[in-house]
Amino acid sequence: FSTLGWPEKTEDFEYYYPNSVLSCGYDIIFFWLARMVFSGLEQTGKCPFSVALMHGLVRDAQGRKMSKSLGNGIDPIEVIDKFGADALRFSLVMGVAPGNDVRMSEEKIESFRNFANKIWNASRFVLMNLQGFTPKGIDVSKLSLADKWILTRFQDTVRTITDNLESFDLGLAATNLYDFVWSTFCDWYIEAAKQGLYAEDGDVKETTQEVLLYVLTGMLKLLHPYMPFITEEVYGYLPGVEGMLISAEWPVCKDEYDFTAEADQFEGVMEVIRAIRNLRAEMNVAPSRKATLIMKAHEGWKDALAAAEGYFKRLAGASSVEMLEENAASPEKSASAVTEPCEFFMPLGELVDVEKELARLNKDLKNIEGEIARANGKLNNAGFVAKAPAHLIDAEKEKLVMNQGLLEKLKARIAEMESIR
Template sequence: MLENNNLATTYNPKEFEERIYKTWEEKKYFTPIIDKNKKPFSIVMPPPNITGKLHLGHALDNTLQDMLIRFKRMQGYCTLWLPGQDHASIATEVKVENELLKQGLVKKKMGREAFLEKVWEWSDEYRGTIRNQLKKMGVSCDFSREAFTMDENLNKAVRTVFVKLYNEGLIYQGNRITNWCPKCTTALSDAEIEYEEKEGSFWHINYPLSDGSGYLEIATTRPETLLGDTAVAVNPNDDRFKNLIGKTLKLPLTDREIPIVGDDYVDIEFGTGAVKITPAHDPNDFQVGLRHNLPQIRVMDDKGVINELGGKYQGLDRYEARKQMVKDLEGLGLLVKVKPHNHNVGTHDRCGTTVEPIISKQWYVKMESLAKPAIEAVKTNKTKFVPERFDKIYFNWMENIQDWCISRQLWWGHRIPVWYCNDCREMIVQENAPEICPKCGSKHLHQDEDVLDTWFSSALWPFSTLGWPNKTEDLEYFYPTNVLVTGYDIIFFWVARMIFSGIHNMDETPFDTVLIHGIIRDAQGRKMSKSLGNGVDPLEVIDEYGADALRFMLVTGNSPGNDIRYIPERVEAARNFANKMWNASRFVMMNLDKEIMDKYADCKEYSLADKYILSKMNSLVKEVTENMEKYELGIALQKVYDFMWTEFCDWYIELVKGVLYGEDEKQKGIVYNVLNEVLKTGLKLLHPVMPFITEEIYTTLTHGESIVISNWPEYNEDLNNEKAEKDMDFIIEAIKGLRNVRAEMNVPPSRKAKVIAYTTNEAKDAFTAGVHYIEKLASASEVAFIEDKAQVPENAVSLVVKGGELFMPLLDLVDKEKELERLNKEKKKLEGEVERIDKKLSNQGFVAKAPQAVIDGEKEKREKYNEMLEAVLVRIDALK
């Protein structure tokens, strides 16, 4: 027995996962020391928001990253996996504001400084929670370099980039249409809007021509915006209306007149062919307004309430104003009709409020010049998407990119580094707060109230986390990073912004590969959400099954870019595999003898089984390494699983038990070393996805340093042995076939049977070399070879296998008298069943009253019993 074999008798991850992680941290295995003689490999963790606990999506994302970083670490790279969190401006502000309201505290009454103190308390708490969750998942990231988007250096990076872009003329302030949340009173990014189909209406309204010659009918889903109309547009090629272009209309419910303009934007076939133009409340109308130099009349305030430009509707909420205006239009005879209309409505993902497009003064980044080199980087494969098909989403967004609204009317976040002089109104854009106005010398200055869009700081993540704008050793060594692992839902929100920010500020794309994964759905294929109540807490899964089982389940069957389903039974199956590995490892360690292993360490007199498993293992190393390099992580895991469960546990260990329990010391020594080598290799290949169990088994087996810093297995041409693999495949198929026959005939393992082999020339060597395996694992009393099938005894059971045909004398398998007795009892039972059904079907009363389906069912039973009876009669005849 191997010395100090202290692997617990049962697999219980709770007993060692936390202990192992603490050891890893104490040993600083995940904290790289820069070594210029090693190749760097770095990943920056997509920073989770500090709005709550991590979910299964985070578990998937981090498991995939951990697999890659552990793989590269074992390959000898100097690896850095840099973790961190995102301050998530609006999401966090909404969460904290709601929590404070429960305590009777109102944000505006508290004031900015007091409110931000509460947010920092929230931040500290949830950052700690996230950190602990990541550790529970077993991630091997370097927490000594952990970053937060509100850290001082990252704040400095944000200010530096803002000022740089402003000085380059790429940041400007302007009045444009933005997505606006009336409840949170802030501009929103596209990423903060969820679209859902809702039942709505098309209100058809007549706008009277000013000259009294008639009406122009328009249709709208937002009649309340009528108050801000500054034109009605028609297509200049529309014969119905082109003669009206240049005329004016009386805008209903107001005292204004508005022009009719011609614009190709109008779809002749859609609606009435006439479109109301409200430049201050619709992005398309805004563009039409610019083309025709139309006024921009904003009729709502920041809370979605009609303002002083709304006449008698001033003070009404947008929806209350809608009801009143529709009622008034109907009273004036101008409401033509109302048609039901289902359409996509944008809502704020944090508070559920319907988004209102409104013109407002915001800060913007000019995107056209920034997008071009970022598009080129992907086209020239400086950065590639895996799977490749996702570059189409990237190109589609980047090639049609609009200027980016970066200001948010919030308190939590990076304050815009712009100051204004209270005396001369001078605007000062610089990284740090000025003491005096450079124009008039006044000290009466105030900073812009707005903060920057969260994505502005996230866009700098791959280099700001490494110390930029300072010239740090980390930045020089680890940038550009190697791979970004993320979901397909934020390709353009985040990935695209990181690429153009990296190129613009660092002159290099921030990563060479973007590995895209899908999202986790429930067993029915539905997206997990609070409303459906189908979310799963990864910590609860870990508590029940262990982190390794959860990680294994997340990667099994996973292919880049495709969604996966969370099915609890799959986690159970993963735990069963872990249990199988544990028990097999215990068996191996209980049988190894260190002294004998050392004595025969250099002996290569391998048996067929030894050659087979070493060759299989060698091929596995090659294939898994290639799969990992290609980011085919699910395929790699499946291959390791199949090998360890089937080839190693189910076959090799069973094949060599005869040696382990035998007396030949040399054979034992050879098998001990093979078992040891194959188990160690399998554990290493499995380690990236199941780090805890592989660490516990490996360190117990080797009494050495952690598996974390062990060397990744390498392919060895000398171990290739196609003949051994082929020969053993013959033997394994034969054993499986013989076992199946015996099981079908209910033959107990203790009853031995002679096996007669009629083989092809190709297979004969294999069967000859494998006689003792067949005798041991297929309960064969002996294996005899024949040249002619005429030598097969009568009543022999036949089995066709790869490489030939096997026979077993029937009387070797069964006791003739006992089997005849059993078969006659079976015969009598089946005859009774047939007779019973015949009587039922001959009963006219039953046939007349029973449903046809019941009658048909009885007929099917009779047919089945007759077939079974015929088989029994054949067996009886064979034994006579």
């Protein structure tokens, strides 16, 4: 209070004292917090804050207290020069439970520099696709399935993060925000939005632009307390915004943007896309190679899957989508998988060059058999078992089990390829 003009009753003193929350390390409760309370009550008759938020200490990667004698300190100025202030700020909070100590390392800070880069690149993509765009507001009657999904998930995120912050769980709020930005918005919605952005229908493109702008704007507001610099910079380029982000209103949930049923449908579409991607990866199929996608929709999913054809083409490498009745005969010589919404099939002949794939698999099989023989030779060698440290013996056993599992998978894949030869 001495900085606010006390003992005079200045405007600043009346406005800022008492404050609401004091953030304080648990190691100085008596030396600092208690004495602030004593002094405030003695000099003004009022406690200087109503809530004391205790945080932990910043330790090194091994959990040791930083000290000159150990030489394990991290100079924040050097770290900021190297990775940026936003990355340092986020690393001090992300995933930290209230009151717990923070383990700090340059590797951890670097990972959040990568997160900042992700935000920057996603923002650039959105801004590139908003050139010449004048926002008019979202017309809910024109929203796609992916639009309804991201709007619903954004409302969920606003509620969750607001609740986290109001209960002072800053680490959990940061974790939830990180997951939304990286996985939900960047990994899924931006990719799905390309279908709308590149559509010939002007209304479809404009609706996608409105949703991208709405979600990005709200996302920057949620991120701002943690990463003020990058968010303020991006915010200044958004069309239709006025003033600075630091003084903008906190996002509020809108009931008209809650589409729970449609969001659940898109989650089902995402599950199918993940399964297709996994199947293609197992079969070593190049991302550029397209193939027919044949589906047997489970009860209640046929319309949603048929409407999602564009997403399967853009996000799962499908050249076309065919729907079969659930009791129809399954296509022969096809790779398949079962998900909650459907069972799907992809003709193997369209996915891989069978002879080339068999040659690759047999080569891998030989290598794995060689590794298994080598591990068995070591483990059956009495001299090795008697003299080698226990951790080396355990490592060899783990490798043997892993390679035996790989061997069985390779044999199954070879049999599958042989069946369509």
